[in-house]
Amino acid sequence: MNTKVNKSYYGYFFIAPFFVGFTVFGLVPILYTLYLSFMKWDGFTDPVYVGLANYSRLLQDSFFYQTIGNTLIIWILSIVPQLILALLLALILNEKFVRGKHFFRAVYFFPHIVTPVTLGVMFSLLFDWQTGSVNKLLMSVGILQEPFNWFNSPLWSRIIVALVTCWQYFGFNMIVFIAGLQAIPETVYEAAEVDGATRTQIALKITLPLLRPVFLFTFITSVIGGLQLFDSALMLGAGPENSTRTMVMYLYETAFKNFDYSYGSAVAFGIFAVVMFFTAVTARASKLKE
Amino acid sequence: MNLKKWFVATLAIMMVVSLLAACGGKSGDGAQDSAGNTNSETSGDTSGDTSGAPGGETGELKGNLVIWTFFDQVNEMAKKFEEKHPGVKVEVKMFPGDQYQTKLLTALQSGRDVPDIFDLERAYIGKFIDSPFVADLSAMGADELVQNYIPYVKELGVSADGKVRAISDHSSPGGFWYIRENAKKYLGTDDPDEISAMVDSWDKIIELGQKVYAESGGKVHLIANAGDVFDMAAYNVEPWVKDGKLNIDPKWQEYYEVQKEIRNNNVDAKLPFMSAGWGNALNDGSVVLVSMPAWAGFMVDNKDDKAVGKYGVAKTPLGFYVGGTYRAIYEKSENKELAYEFIKYIASPEWQEYNLNKTGNMPGNAEVYEKNLDTFKSPMFGDQNILKPYYEMVKAMPGLKADKYGEDILSKWRKVAGEGITNNTPYEDVVAAFKKEVKNAFPELQID
Numbered sequence: 001m002n003t004k005v006n007k008s009y010y011g012y013f014f015i016a017p018f019f020v021g022f023t024v025f026g027l028v029p030i031l032y033t034l035y036l037s038f039m040k041w042d043g044f045t046d047p048v049y050v051g052l053a054n055y056s057r058l059l060q061d062s063f064f065y066q067t068i069g070n071t072l073i074i075w076i077l078s079i080v081p082q083l084i085l086a087l088l089l090a091l092i093l094n095e096k097f098v099r100g101k102h103f104f105r106a107v108y109f110f111p112h113i114v115t116p117v118t119l120g121v122m123f124s125l126l127f128d129w130q131t132g133s134v135n136k137l138l139m140s141v142g143i144l145q146e147p148f149n150w151f152n153s154p155l156w157s158r159i160i161v162a163l164v165t166c167w168q169y170f171g172f173n174m175i176v177f178i179a180g181l182q183a184i185p186e187t188v189y190e191a192a193e194v195d196g197a198t199r200t201q202i203a204l205k206i207t208l209p210l211l212r213p214v215f216l217f218t219f220i221t222s223v224i225g226g227l228q229l230f231d232s233a234l235m236l237g238a239g240p241e242n243s244t245r246t247m248v249m250y251l252y253e254t255a256f257k258n259f260d261y262s263y264g265s266a267v268a269f270g271i272f273a274v275v276m277f278f279t280a281v282t283a284r285a286s287k288l289k290e
Numbered sequence: 291m292n293l294k295k296w297f298v299a300t301l302a303i304m305m306v307v308s309l310l311a312a313c314g315g316k317s318g319d320g321a322q323d324s325a326g327n328t329n330s331e332t333s334g335d336t337s338g339d340t341s342g343a344p345g346g347e348t349g350e351l352k353g354n355l356v357i358w359t360f361f362d363q364v365n366e367m368a369k370k371f372e373e374k375h376p377g378v379k380v381e382v383k384m385f386p387g388d389q390y391q392t393k394l395l396t397a398l399q400s401g402r403d404v405p406d407i408f409d410l411e412r413a414y415i416g417k418f419i420d421s422p423f424v425a426d427l428s429a430m431g432a433d434e435l436v437q438n439y440i441p442y443v444k445e446l447g448v449s450a451d452g453k454v455r456a457i458s459d460h461s462s463p464g465g466f467w468y469i470r471e472n473a474k475k476y477l478g479t480d481d482p483d484e485i486s487a488m489v490d491s492w493d494k495i496i497e498l499g500q501k502v503y504a505e506s507g508g509k510v511h512l513i514a515n516a517g518d519v520f521d522m523a524a525y526n527v528e529p530w531v532k533d534g535k536l537n538i539d540p541k542w543q544e545y546y547e548v549q550k551e552i553r554n555n556n557v558d559a560k561l562p563f564m565s566a567g568w569g570n571a572l573n574d575g576s577v578v579l580v581s582m583p584a585w586a587g588f589m590v591d592n593k594d595d596k597a598v599g600k601y602g603v604a605k606t607p608l609g610f611y612v613g614g615t616y617r618a619i620y621e622k623s624e625n626k627e628l629a630y631e632f633i634k635y636i637a638s639p640e641w642q643e644y645n646l647n648k649t650g651n652m653p654g655n656a657e658v659y660e661k662n663l664d665t666f667k668s669p670m671f672g673d674q675n676i677l678k679p680y681y682e683m684v685k686a687m688p689g690l691k692a693d694k695y696g697e698d699i700l701s702k703w704r705k706v707a708g709e710g711i712t713n714n715t716p717y718e719d720v721v722a723a724f725k726k727e728v729k730n731a732f733p734e735l736q737i738d
Contacts (some may be wrong), residue, residue: 043395044421131567
């Protein structure tokens with residue numbers, strides 16, 4: 001029988017580069033991490049099989065639970081203002097008659113280009129309680145009488161870490177929202193205008209509902225990204241009573257500072273489980289609304 | 291048609307091959323490198339023979355050495371060594387920042403593309419010193435090299451079984467640096483010996499600190515941070531781990547109370563070491579006595595020589611040091627003899643004296659201290675013989691071995707106790723929080 005479908009195998013060559021790259025740089029390290037998580041290994045001697053010991057240690061590790069809490073708090077503190085700000089700016093900058101909107105889009109996107117490490121250092125200098133400009137400004141305006149030690153307060157430390165993340169990502173989310181807004185067909189608006197809808201009605205009844213897929217996208221990516229918060233937080237330190245130590249920072253400390261690679265691997269899988277859980281919750285919650 | 295098929299197939303294969311080639315690039319390098327090592331192995335052997343021969347002419351050393359470090363001054367070392375032994379080529383690979391130890395450990399584990407000599411910092415030497423990667427230098431005669439060493443510098447390079455396994459070319463003593471004019475104004479003198487006597491106990495420091503604070507109207511503090519006491523106490527106490535048990539030296543309680551006194555009486559400016567405010571205080575004199583290691587002179591603003599003769603250095607109540615770089619030979623290096631010659635060179639008074647004069651790095655060899663005690667001057671310190679206070683302090687420090695826990699546990703103590711000082715927490719609470727942290731990081735330790 002002669003089929004017309006070309007069963008040539010060359011296609012596999014074309015998709016091979018991705019799979020080879022993924023296997024070497026993605027899959028193998030993941031599997032190796034899994035292997036290590038069942039071992040006891042400090043990097044100097046040969047690994048010894050210990051079964052589930054690392055995982056049972058992880059389940060009893062109050063510091064790990066604390067980092068989950070820290071990460072969630074910081075994430076919530078950053079995601080709420082971030083999305084509100086991004087959405088408002090997107091709505092404004094998507095108006096036809098705003099002058100210099102391209103300029104502002106670029107300006108708001110700038111923080112996203114700066115590396116998180118730089119941002120972390122910058123904010124730690126800004127909020128230094130003795131020499132930082134924030135305290136100096138607040139004191140000269142008269143809001144504070146004497147310098148406030150930001151990084152000695154668990155709440156403020158978390159707020160500052162959240163602020164860094166918020167400042168870094170609102171521009172990116174704004175661009176995503178603008179893209180989403182531009183994808184809404186002009187005709188829908190025109191129909192609404194013809195029907196005599198007010199601007200608020202248009203925003204609430206047309207723009208926001210049609211933006212839902214975009215919302216979902218930013219939300220899920222920021223759940224994943226926010227729970228993996230690391231570099232900028234690392235630059236600001238673990239904070240008082242480890243209140244700004246995030247999950248990934250804990251992983252880093254365990255594996256690469258204490259050289260406890262095996263337990264670090266178990267922590268990595270713990271983080272994986274937490275991120276999966278919250279991603280599933282987010283996806284589920286957004287489906288329920290429909 | 292056929293031609294087209296061929297073209298597509300070739301293209302696909304090329305893409306895959308180029309990807310694989312990119313991945314394999316590293317191993318290619320490794321192969322090349324090990325080839326380089328084989329080359330030098332033969333010459334290394336000859337060099338071993340020559341130096342082993344009677345009257346061994348060191349000028350005839352030949353071969354290639356690879357050194358890994360995080361410290362740029364190793365380049366200078368390599369240059370001087372090459373000058374002395376024109377037949378030797380030293381390749382220094384520098385990996386700045388704290389990724390160095392991870393990189394080093396990965397290389398040592400895989401055994402590929404490994405250096406002949408690698409540097410270990412004080413902060414993690416304890417983890418490496420008892421590992422199988424580090425060659426036994428005692429077997430090569432290193433005990434002789436360090437016999438005149440400052441005890442603490444020597445001991446940090448000795449493994450648990452008493453063998454020398456790493457050697458440093460410097461000590462890193464600290465002292466109280468002060469701006470002379472400032473000292474005259476607030477302490478009534480700028481003489482280092484008098485000032486040393488004024489602050490030779492914690493009580494005197496607290497009393498003097500209160501006076502300075504009151505007289506300056508709260509603008510000037512005697513010392514930068516209550517945390518400075520951690521530095522001074524750190525290596526004058528019992529090790530943190532004894533026989534697998536956490537061991538908190540009772541002296542820590544005394545130091546903790548002192549630190550709280552210092553903080554509560556405004557003796558310190560609450561400026562953390564190396565923070566921006568700390569750097570300002572060092573240069574503008576809002577802190578009278580800044581405790582800092584001898585190597586931190588780069589924090590002084592010496593533009594247009596404006597800091598020449600500006601500073602003096604006095605003794606701290608306890609001798610201390612901050613950091614230190616140690617050099618070890620890779621156990622499986624095929625180039626050990628030549629590597630040992632390099633270690634020998636950096637342990638020699640010849641290099642250390644050169645280094646002292648060139649960079650101001652304090653020697654590890656006591657001989658070099660003694661020889662230069664009355665002659666060495668550093669521009670920033672005018673006519674003070676700065677080796678004297680440093681030498682007296684480091685000489686008196688106990689020689690303690692580095693273990694895999696010490697530095698990590700110390701940094702946990704610094705963090706927990708540091709927060710305790712800021713929040714005026716009782717000692718018992720600090721100890722409880724500290725024990726919890728240690729237990730979490732090192733579950734294998736026994737903690738009461």
